Amino acid sequence: MTQLPGLLDIEAIRKDFPLLDRVVHDGKKIVYLDNAATSQKPRQVLDALNAYYERHNANVHRGVHVLAEEATALYEGARDKIATFINAPSRDEVIFTKNASESLNLVANMLGWADEPYRVDRETEIVITEMEHHSNIVPWQLLAQRTGAKLKWFGLTDDGRLDLSNIEEVITEKTKIVSFVLVSNILGTVNPVEAIVRRAQEVGALVLIDASQAVPHMPIDVQELGADFVAFTGHKMCGPTGIGVLWGRQELLEDLPPFLGGGEMIETVSMHSSTYAPAPHKFEAGTPPIAQAVGLGAAVDYLTSIGMDKIAAHEHAITEYAVKRLQEVPDLRIIGPTTAEDRGAAISFVLGDIHPHDVGQVLDEQGIAVRVGHHCARPVCLRYGIPATTRASFYLYSSPADVDALVAGLEHVRNFFG
Amino acid sequence: MTQLPGLLDIEAIRKDFPLLDRVVHDGKKIVYLDNAATSQKPRQVLDALNAYYERHNANVHRGVHVLAEEATALYEGARDKIATFINAPSRDEVIFTKNASESLNLVANMLGWADEPYRVDRETEIVITEMEHHSNIVPWQLLAQRTGAKLKWFGLTDDGRLDLSNIEEVITEKTKIVSFVLVSNILGTVNPVEAIVRRAQEVGALVLIDASQAVPHMPIDVQELGADFVAFTGHKMCGPTGIGVLWGRQELLEDLPPFLGGGEMIETVSMHSSTYAPAPHKFEAGTPPIAQAVGLGAAVDYLTSIGMDKIAAHEHAITEYAVKRLQEVPDLRIIGPTTAEDRGAAISFVLGDIHPHDVGQVLDEQGIAVRVGHHCARPVCLRYGIPATTRASFYLYSSPADVDALVAGLEHVRNFFG
């Protein structure tokens, strides 16, 4: 087996992930390279879910019975774990949502209903980038339509990076919010946070970072990022589906209005008017994803036990190897940075004029799971004049052998359609 | 053991629920009477969750690999199951949300952003009732504040029923939406749907029914209800946390605007504008609660295998017994209907001037889990001039022995504070 410096003990890690033993298509062990879409779950997370449901399940808060107290302690304990994981100054800055998309929509809606100085209206501007996931485009299009605000964005360079050359024209005194992706799910690009945050702060704009593809893969410190909000999603970081996170600065969470109304988010309700609980509860209407928070807490424990810096190093090594090996495939063009510098472990490419659907189908037949399409980032496909891409994306359990299988699979694709 | 006509085979059913074997406070087997807050989960649901994560986990839609196809089939298969369970005319009318609260907020937001004839604005009125859960009050207060619409409501009679005597003044030509609870989570009252729907249709108002406490406990046929929208939540019906449902009429779902924007809910996106996928996807932004939908599907299979009519009969028998036995406790006053007629299995009461917190605490010490407080329905407490109630609520695994334990526990409470 190919050995690369910085790899984790993959054999040991794979034992934690039951799905990786899955056999498909008459005896082929799955080669799971669709991690940017969702990650697999370690046994430890499934155990936490089962223990929650089998022993502690109850609705949280408001209960004096022992199950309610245990469930509350587990749920709020998960919040503590997430806060520590991202180095939040306060646990009360961690809001549980259903996914990153809800987290992003939550910010867009708060700003739409906010008072000055946060309010987005027809006098103001919103800034995003051309490499955003649809979940960080459509909420702003909706907000712009509904408030009359202007939506602006940074374009992309030919090699798959943000074009910040006109940053002073894009982010101006009118800008209220700048929302951008830390690591692109389609290009793999890691974006330069500091330059954008600095400019945003100069003009007094808020900054929201979509860290959906970053938090699972590298150490993230929200204080170091310097943003006002950071969004991410549980299912891509070994956690369950059905849970996302929004971190936000305490003062902002105090000042900004609620989004969804209902149980859990109130202080006191009468038919005539209501007052709201302090954050984070103000933004968590209804019964929260209790078991999912507990599962995400277990995921964070798991990732921490391995070490986020080690995971990042592992993925960097795999990415470096994959970028090199893929470029050996004839007619293959990587869409995005072609080196492992400032780059995550999602690699998009096109293979001659074979349509990505066909590439993906033939790879699947060999047990290799990749994603094909526009990866919820259609503007990137438009930008590079391609209908879609094939994307292979790696995680802590990915091995050089997975890369080799992919490369061999692509040879087979070329022969099939040759 | 007390035998009542219509009871299920409780011994057999309890074997399916691991949590019911839980022992608390030095050897007391739990008596779980907090089912209106959340239900326990049968083994069958946990198995479905585990099988999903261990064998099929992938992101849904857009995938050509075998796991993505399996996950999609499981997720969309769950939609089919829910549609059948509530007799929806079309599977495309079933929207997955994170909980009932999101379902209710979704409707409120759709109407706020809708075009005529649905649009709620300063010329129009919203109607709810005084017995709503906060999750069916606050979204409408927010909508009223944000649009200038007027919020009106039906009051309550002394015996815990809706006062519809002034229905013609409450629901008028100005009414755009009437939203009410089918079964109250605090009073237990089952509300007269037909009278309200008839009047709403007369004036052309839409009807939203909060069926959170109904769908888990009785056969529900959305076509028979005659409403336009029906909301409910997974965790109260043997399903996982983190999933809710909104059923809506197809034409309405086609006409109404989206709520959250992002992946999955689009047809095509460019930086300048986007178009939306048809319902239900239009209302499901981001990675959905995939495993939770699968778990809810398994819950629905489980409930169906027992039979919703049998579950309703079982609960009716238990409720009848509980109402009778509770009224034998000195100084106990039931808040809500005092017979089992048109009544669900949640029974609120006050016990002399002993505060519900103290009641709940002393019951807990005996292993009896009830809920205390205002049950997210504070206006009901205000209406009846009480600070809070103690609530015991039953489900398919509840037995007459549970009722006996509660009554004995309450005697103990009276002695303790006597």
Place this chain on the structure above:
Amino acid sequence: MKLDSMYQELILDHYKHPHGRGLRDGDAEVHHVNPTCGDEITLRVKYDGETLIDVSYEGQGCSISQASASVLNELLVGKDLSEAQKIQATFLELMQSKGKIEPDEAMEEVLEDAVAFAGVSKYPARVKCALLSWMAWKDATAQALGDAERKTA
């Protein structure tokens, strides 16, 4: 290999040498998108009375969607509306069969080359690719003949 059941020789042939590709004059034009994958087609139909005299199209998509458009062109052009509709309905039935229909002789007679798509019906993610042009044709036809009706009305 199981994959061969989807990628029949005939499908690959149509994909590599598509029939009637390109946009020509028509009575109606539609643009259809497969939202689950982003495949797109622009399609025009031209009728002479009840006879479909041309289907022209352009678009981007995988081998299945491209081959399917080519087969459609080959099969439907020159047919009467009612016959074309019957072919479309039969194709739809086959594609929605989840691999459970083994085309019999009667079906082969109706579908000709299009029976080669039987294998695709086993792949739910690809059924929409195969149907894209057929749905577009149906829509364009409704528009063209609706217009025609309006014109003669």
Place this chain on the structure above:
Amino acid sequence: MKLDSMYQELILDHYKHPHGRGLRDGDAEVHHVNPTCGDEITLRVKYDGETLIDVSYEGQGCSISQASASVLNELLVGKDLSEAQKIQATFLELMQSKGKIEPDEAMEEVLEDAVAFAGVSKYPARVKCALLSWMAWKDATAQALGDAERKTA
């Protein structure tokens, strides 16, 4: 019974025979709610210079929150601000100890009757009940003395 550690005789006594209940004249009034359970208190403080000369209150709540307000009244009225603040801080520390602090003599000297609440700290859902009046007192004091400062400024 474990419950006795929470419901000390002394707590039940204060609950049944509360000290200083009712609203009287004050320098500031606050209304606090425990959002997790709906307990409410309206509380007024009256200062003479630095001396707390009255705490009057009304509200609804469980035995713990009622008894705690009564103990507060008994303990703080007549004290100097700094002393009262020390008592409040010590009580807060005890309540947030999750049952891990066994009050020693020094603590008993400061808290007097209020040490009876040590057992409550084991019940997270009830800690807020015990703290409700104490948080209200702190808030009201800040308002009263803030006002006083402004008056003298």
